[in-house]
Amino acid sequence: QKEVEQNSGPLSVPEGAIASLNCTYSDRGSQSFFWYRQYSGKSPELIMFIYSNGDKEDGRFTAQLNKASQYVSLLIRDSQPSDSATYLCAVSKGGKLIFGQGTELSVKP
Amino acid sequence: KAGVTQTPRYLIKTRGQQVTLSCSPISGHRSVSWYQQTPGQGLQFLFEYFSETQRNKGNFPGRFSGRQFSNSRSEMNVSTLELGDSALYLCASSEFGTGVNTEAFFGQGTRLTVV
Numbered sequence A: 001q002k003e004v005e006q007n008s009g010p011l012s013v014p015e016g017a018i019a020s021l022n023c024t025y026s027d028r029g030s031q032s033f034f035w036y037r038q039y040s041g042k043s044p045e046l047i048m049f050i051y052s053n054g055d056k057e058d059g060r061f062t063a064q065l066n067k068a069s070q071y072v073s074l075l076i077r078d079s080q081p082s083d084s085a086t087y088l089c090a091v092s093k094g095g096k097l098i099f100g101q102g103t104e105l106s107v108k109p
Numbered sequence B: 001k002a003g004v005t006q007t008p009r010y011l012i013k014t015r016g017q018q019v020t021l022s023c024s025p026i027s028g029h030r031s032v033s034w035y036q037q038t039p040g041q042g043l044q045f046l047f048e049y050f051s052e053t054q055r056n057k058g059n060f061p062g063r064f065s066g067r068q069f070s071n072s073r074s075e076m077n078v079s080t081l082e083l084g085d086s087a088l089y090l091c092a093s094s095e096f097g098t099g100v101n102t103e104a105f106f107g108q109g110t111r112l113t114v115v
Helices: none
Strands: A002-005 A010-012 A019-025 A033-038 A046-052 A052-057 A061-066 A071-076 A086-093 A097-098 A105-109 B005-007 B010-013 B021-023 B031-038 B042-049 B053-057 B064-068 B074-078 B087-094 B112-115
Touching: A002 A071, A002 A086, A010 A019, A010 B112, A019 A033, A019 A086, A019 A105, A033 A061, A033 A071, A046 A052, A046 A061, A046 A071, A061 B031, A097 B031, A097 B042, B005 B087, B010 B021, B021 B112, B042 B064, B074 B087
Parallel strands: A010 A105, B010 B112
Antiparallel strands: A002 A019, A019 A071, A033 A046, A033 A086, A052 A061, A061 A071, A086 A097, A086 A105, B005 B021, B021 B074, B031 B042, B031 B087, B042 B053, B064 B074, B087 B112
């Protein structure tokens, strides 16, 4: 079992819809949880991080963390074609980030 | 505020050679972590340096090494290059290291191709 798991996708949503990206992790000792966006050929860009149970909102993005279920998600409201990218979930453990394989999101105009 | 700067952006090396990559973190950040990204393995942690000391290490062979200078700039060295070392090498800068309530920001990466 991988430490951080994401659906590889591709996840396709129409422009203006809500995109929901999910991530599960195996180690209950994980401390913080990060979402990065990576465009093809570029480096990962931090969208947001969360470390307390519940929701955290930043503009069109909402991260949700449920430590009991070992689950973290990212919601993107009013999805735009420019949101088309690979979204990486990362978990902080022991001073390093452990990444999932990423979910490819495609937003269709 | 300047971001994370990695040099060079692209490298082509021959098997058996060695290579040194550089990373300058965000001003004020003392932690630099290195990651390797490949299509098959994704992003994998190499090591972290904090205040010139290696604080964490991933599961990579000893051919991969690094160091950090007093100005927090870090270098990563790979000796005896293998074809499988072809990858995007990313460094991440954070103020205190990756932990609770601490963000990590990536540089543009160095694309290494070993032929």
